[in-house]
Amino acid sequence: xxAGGPGRPREAEKSRVDxxxxxxxxxxxxxxxxxxxxxxxxxxxxxxxxxPLRAALRRIGASPLVxxxxxxxxxxxxxxxxxxxxxxxxILLAFYYHPTADGAYDSTTAIVRDxxxxxxxHQMHHWGALLLVGVVVARVIRLFWDxxxxxxxxxxxxxxxxxxxxxxxxDFTGRLLPWDVHSxxxxxxxxxxxxxxxxxxxxxxxxxxxxxxxxxVLVRSYALHIIVLxxxxxxxxxxxxxxxxxxxxxxxxxxxxxxxxxxxxxHTLNLLILLVLLTAGLVxxxxxxxxxFHGPADPYSTPANTRPPWxxxxxxxxxxxxxxxxxxxxxxxxxxxxxxPILPLWAARHPRRLSDQGLRRLxxxxxxxxxxxxxxxxxxxxx
Amino acid sequence: MSARAxxxxxxxxxxxxxxxxxPAAAQPSIGSPRTVTAASGRCGVCHPAERVAFETSPHARExxxxxxxxxxxxxxxxxxxxxxxxxxxxMDRASIPRMCASxxxxxxxxxxxxxxxxxxxxxxxxxxxxxxxxGDKQVAVCSDCHGAHDILPASDPVSRIAVSNIPRTxxxxxxxxxxxxxxxxQNAYAQYMTSVHAHQLFDLGNLRAPTxxxxxxxxxxxxxxxxxxxxxCGRCHTAERRYFLAGPHAQKMAAQDVPACIACHxxxxxxxxxxxxxxxxxxxxxxxxxxxxxxxxxxxxxxxxAMTEIEKAEKQIARADEVPIQTEDYHARVEEAxxxxxxxxxxxxxxxxxxxxxxxxxxxxxxxxxxxELQHKFFNLxxxxxxxxxxxxxxxxxxGILLRTRNRPPRRE
Numbered sequence: 001x002x003a004g005g006p007g008r009p010r011e012a013e014k015s016r017v018d019x020x021x022x023x024x025x026x027x028x029x030x031x032x033x034x035x036x037x038x039x040x041x042x043x044x045x046x047x048x049x050x051x052p053l054r055a056a057l058r059r060i061g062a063s064p065l066v067x068x069x070x071x072x073x074x075x076x077x078x079x080x081x082x083x084x085x086x087x088x089x090x091i092l093l094a095f096y097y098h099p100t101a102d103g104a105y106d107s108t109t110a111i112v113r114d115x116x117x118x119x120x121x122h123q124m125h126h127w128g129a130l131l132l133v134g135v136v137v138a139r140v141i142r143l144f145w146d147x148x149x150x151x152x153x154x155x156x157x158x159x160x161x162x163x164x165x166x167x168x169x170x171d172f173t174g175r176l177l178p179w180d181v182h183s184x185x186x187x188x189x190x191x192x193x194x195x196x197x198x199x200x201x202x203x204x205x206x207x208x209x210x211x212x213x214x215x216x217v218l219v220r221s222y223a224l225h226i227i228v229l230x231x232x233x234x235x236x237x238x239x240x241x242x243x244x245x246x247x248x249x250x251x252x253x254x255x256x257x258x259x260x261x262x263x264x265x266x267h268t269l270n271l272l273i274l275l276v277l278l279t280a281g282l283v284x285x286x287x288x289x290x291x292x293f294h295g296p297a298d299p300y301s302t303p304a305n306t307r308p309p310w311x312x313x314x315x316x317x318x319x320x321x322x323x324x325x326x327x328x329x330x331x332x333x334x335x336x337x338x339x340x341p342i343l344p345l346w347a348a349r350h351p352r353r354l355s356d357q358g359l360r361r362l363x364x365x366x367x368x369x370x371x372x373x374x375x376x377x378x379x380x381x382x383x
Numbered sequence: 384m385s386a387r388a389x390x391x392x393x394x395x396x397x398x399x400x401x402x403x404x405x406p407a408a409a410q411p412s413i414g415s416p417r418t419v420t421a422a423s424g425r426c427g428v429c430h431p432a433e434r435v436a437f438e439t440s441p442h443a444r445e446x447x448x449x450x451x452x453x454x455x456x457x458x459x460x461x462x463x464x465x466x467x468x469x470x471x472x473x474m475d476r477a478s479i480p481r482m483c484a485s486x487x488x489x490x491x492x493x494x495x496x497x498x499x500x501x502x503x504x505x506x507x508x509x510x511x512x513x514x515x516x517x518g519d520k521q522v523a524v525c526s527d528c529h530g531a532h533d534i535l536p537a538s539d540p541v542s543r544i545a546v547s548n549i550p551r552t553x554x555x556x557x558x559x560x561x562x563x564x565x566x567x568x569q570n571a572y573a574q575y576m577t578s579v580h581a582h583q584l585f586d587l588g589n590l591r592a593p594t595x596x597x598x599x600x601x602x603x604x605x606x607x608x609x610x611x612x613x614x615x616c617g618r619c620h621t622a623e624r625r626y627f628l629a630g631p632h633a634q635k636m637a638a639q640d641v642p643a644c645i646a647c648h649x650x651x652x653x654x655x656x657x658x659x660x661x662x663x664x665x666x667x668x669x670x671x672x673x674x675x676x677x678x679x680x681x682x683x684x685x686x687x688x689a690m691t692e693i694e695k696a697e698k699q700i701a702r703a704d705e706v707p708i709q710t711e712d713y714h715a716r717v718e719e720a721x722x723x724x725x726x727x728x729x730x731x732x733x734x735x736x737x738x739x740x741x742x743x744x745x746x747x748x749x750x751x752x753x754x755x756e757l758q759h760k761f762f763n764l765x766x767x768x769x770x771x772x773x774x775x776x777x778x779x780x781x782x783g784i785l786l787r788t789r790n791r792p793p794r795r796e
Binding site: 272 | 782789
């Protein structure tokens with residue numbers, strides 16, 4: 001947009017920039033590249049790839065748009081922004097991290113302690129990840145509440161659920177990497193639950209390299225965390241923005257709300273303000289509540305009160321309090337994984353059997369059940 | 384025992400069957416060709432249990448036979464001949480040591496095995512040996528500790544004389560409550576089993592922990608004399624003995640014939656070193672309020688003061704590790720401080736408070752140094768959080784500028 005905006009530079013320099021762009025334009029379709037990038041969350045307006053870049057940008061800039069850098073549309077934007085932050089900090093961490101049982105903990109503490117600004121990168125990655133998981137979960141709840149699973153938004157709903165699953169898996173594989181005693185045992189508890197799912201449990205065990213966390217699991221978690229799952233996540237982001245380009249934002253489709261229409265100028269600045277506040281918030285959290293290290297993992301001694309990660313806590317009381325066999329908890333986990341994406345789509349097609357109001361009520365009941373069981377799982381049976 | 388009655392027939396049958404080389408058709412056990420062996424000859428035909436026990440021992444593989452100790456003829460096929468030829472049968476207990484010594488005191492015979500040959504002469508100096516010579520046949524002889532037939536080397540873990548089995552071997556007599564009462568001796572076994580030495584040996588598997596023989600001697604087992612005690616304990620506890628001899632207790636206790644070491648620590652039921660005993664032990668002999676009686680509590684206070692500082696330092700190091708701050712150096716220095724404290728406990732054997740204070744003071748100062756250095760670092764960390772105020776000031780300024788720019792209509796070219 002800045003390229004399309006009023007130029008500050010002097011005449012001579014401007015012409016040099018222009019000629020460079022012209023030179024490139026004759027060899028590459030820059031507009032097509034730009035159009036490709038917009039699929040990952042920059043602009044959702046359709047881009048005319050036949051025009052030269054500057055003309056295309058000018059056309060986009062001239063048209064009014066619905067600002068999505070504001071609540072609640074901002075959640076979709078945040079899933080992309082936070083992922084960008086995680087990618088940048090993650091790459092920097094990967095420069096120093098050793099994915100071995102001997103080196104994992106030492107290299108992580110060395111990043112925080114010895115590498116210049118390493119603590120900052122690590123804390124930003126940590127807090128960015130926590131926020132990202134929060135955002136994707138909140139987004140799924142928001143889409144559900146606003147019934148954005150109705151046609152033609154089935155793919156938007158599915159991609160939101162997909163992003164949530166992938167983000168949770170990114171969290172699960174990532175929290176093992178410091179090889180800290182707490183992260184190790186919480187991953188261990190989590191893996192027990194995941195592995196007890198019928199059918200896919202053994203499959204996940206096979207992919208991760210075992211039902212018990214060893215160095216093999218560490219290395220595979222690392223590979224999944226930095227290569228496979230980010231690509232899956234990007235795929236979800238791409239589907240999200242590709243559907244939005246086709247069918248527009250929900251408010252636009254509903255058509256009425258004029259107050260949400262804005263100019264690119266306002267939108268860009270809103271985006272910048274959002275970025276500044278997001279970064280500031282993360283810096284504050286990272287400084288005031290830093291990640292603490294509790295010593296390297298020791299597979300031979302289990303610390304007291306180990307719990308799976310918070311998003312796996314809800315099936316935990318079934319095993320811990322009700323003494324149900326592990327596969328029951330696994331089945332609950334598997335069914336919830338299938339019901340969350342499919343049930344709303346089914347309800348949208350069969351409004352007579354399950355109305356939107358009924359589905360909302362069901363959603364509230366299930367969500368509160370989930371919350372109660374999560375709290376139970378966190379506190380019950382503590383010694 | 385019915386086997387014994389039919390011995391000649393059975394033996395003849397066994398021989399016939401062995402010659403016919405038809406072992407599959409043989410009667411089981413008695414008469415089986417395997418009961419006649421090179422080591423025990425034909426004795427095992429009637430004494431199968433003894434034969435089996437004997438053949439587990441290295442003796443059976445070293446040209447020692449039943450007849451080497453018991454006499455008789457192991458090639459005979461009838462009992463009368465077998466039990467002829469200077470047969471001794473069950474030996475008189477008093478003659479056992481000399482009988483074993485007939486080989487084990489023979490330098491030439493023992494040379495290939497690198498075995499000592501002084502056991503018999505040592506035994507004769509032992510309390511066991513002296514009482515035996517006085518006609519007391521109840522005392523331990525060779526076979527009581529080593530076994531009669533199944534004699535195994537100390538290197539064999541099931542042997543009676545393997546390190547971890549020695550207390551039980553001695554305890555067969557010295558832990559036998561009837562025997563102990565009859566002979567008016569201590570139940571040394573029961574006492575030993577409560578000691579720190581037994582804890583080391585049995586609970587922690589420390590095979591270098593002292594057993595009965597470490598202090599009393601092996602074959603020359605005898606209680607140490609009063610003036611020998613500090614030397615015996617000092618074989619392992621060298622530093623404690625050095626400090627003890629340097630202090631006033633050594634000479635004065637010797638002059639009054641008070642045994643060293645065991646006067647405070649006991650003999651068999653030796654407890655693990657307990658710091659708090661420093662505060663209470665002096666009152667056993669000295670008046671509690673007196674100058675000498677106060678010495679122990681004063682040393683204890685020094686010690687505990689230093690310990691508190693070190694523990695505080697350790698807590699701070701654990702906090703620093705969570706951050707993490709570089710703490711390898713602090714870990715090493717805490718170890719150093721703990722070494723001073725250990726030395727302080729050892730130095731307490733010299734009962735000179737200024738000597739102990741030299742170590743506790745050093746330990747304490749290391750503890751306080753670590754604390755102050757870490758506190759400084761924590762303070763820096765805390766104050767660096769104050770930069771958030773400056774940071775947020777700039778964040779708000781930036782947001783303000785952006786808001787202004789947003790609300791201003793864009794300039795048109």
